[in-house]
Amino acid sequence: MTDRRANRLEQALRDAGVRVTRQRSALLRVIAAAEDHPDAAELHARAVTAGAGVSLATVYRTLTTLQAQGVIDKLEFQGEPARWEAADQHHHDHMIDMDSGAVIEFTDERIERLQAEIAAEMGYDIVHHRLELYVRRR
Template sequence: MGEAKKRRDYEKELRDAGIRITRARKTILKILEEGEKHPDAMEIFRRASEIDATVSLSTVYRTMKILEDRGAIQRHVFEGGPSRFEPAGGTHHDHLIDTDTGEVVEFRSDKIEALQEEIARSLGYEIVSHRLELYVRKIGRRRG
């Protein structure tokens, strides 16, 4: 999906929710479309306020909440950190979270997916949805 298409979709979601597309909101949507993976609200605010000093943190939070409620973005609450956001509707993936740096790495493993299915089936269940988060530290990194 192209960047302009993503922005139109976010704008449409806001309009459909009865929200005016202000200059501040356009700036927030521009930050989202730039594609940095898993930004938190403070990062979105920091980057948006560099472009437009009128952007407030409360506008960032309200905008992200509306987009989340409308299913346009997903909010992740990883242990030990702030909520992070990513576009909804992409292909399924899991996350590695670096406990030292906070970096979030997406990955997909057919082996893990098959094993989860096998475990659920052996217990008489089918998976409806799931999230896998692995909290990691780089091998060899010294702790401060």
Template sequence: MKKPQDKTARMTKALREGGVRVTRQREALLKVLTEAADHPDAAELHRRAQVLDDTVSLATVYRTLTVLEREGVVHRHSFESGGARFEVADPVHHDHIVDIDTGHIIEFRNDKIEELQRLIAAEMGYEIVHHRLELYCRKLA
């Protein structure tokens, strides 16, 4: 896993390449993104960034997320449980389990699933370029 400062540097570079100034407000948002252990929505990112800098606007959050997503350093997820959620792009592929009762999102990686998906695609004459697996689950009693 990348260090927070590496992720921040990657996002800062992406903003500059996207033609966006890296302001104090955006730096606060980048810090929140790199420290997030969950998959917050824009409103939650805004709330957390305002703790660091009370001048961060929701519009700045949305504009910054749009650029970061376009540059490929942030992933937007539209889980069935609600609106868009965000995470810093990790070079190591992972999938998600969404707890339908709590909304909690768990990241996981399983080599057997990855291999099976590759085999299925190959049997049908395809090579996987990108995929996303989301499992919607309920905790066993």
């Protein structure tokens, strides 16, 4: 999955007219391998650790381009720096632990069904939605 995702990210940059340098290619592999929701600084640190001499500015420009191409999603959680995740994942919602900052993905058919019912009762079909729950352990 990581190789396929990295290839897709690389193609998205090419489609946007961005040259895929060795540094950007290494960054794309880091983004493709992320199984969490890293922010730009975390992605930069991972790329540097992986041996890519990429600047933080290049990370931000690359993320913005990938978002514009629709291959990654920008997650803006309250009071946190923007985080990123691949757009090729199945639909899911997020719980954000207010104490630890952990982001937990979840799906629940009851919530999906209820949202669709509410929209239908009001004369709408859901085109897209995002649900974020800000939580604390009991």
